Amino acid sequence: MLYCEEFDEYYSTVDDFFDDYAANYTDEEIYIRPERLWVCSVEKIHIDADNVVDNVCQELHEDAYEQCDIGGLQDLLDGWCKD
Known part of the structure; x- marks a missing residue:
């Protein structure tokens, strides 16, 4: 670049x-x-949806993590990071 x-x-x-x-x-x-x-060099970022959901759900009820669409969130985050 x-x-x-x-x-x-x-x-x-x-x-x-x-x-x-x-x-x-x-x-x-x-x-x-x-x-x-x-x-310049190109730097790529990656955000792990599993870690995000795990952090957010720690203060919620027990089953909150299992009710999240981690795959869908990862797709959104991958698109955002690419842009």
Whole structure:
């Protein structure tokens, strides 16, 4: 990943940056020409639905954990983490 500080944008490749720059940022009266692209690493997060439900249900009644849709929650959390 590459980060352009002037536009506050991330790019997968240098070519992606140049394509975006040529299409959207060539007006030098409005935009400052970038001096550098910062090299970044991609970090992925994961939230374990089982741990979330277990923590929430500790103060509830005995069967609260068994009544939760952990698989459905995990699907929602995976989608959120991906975005």
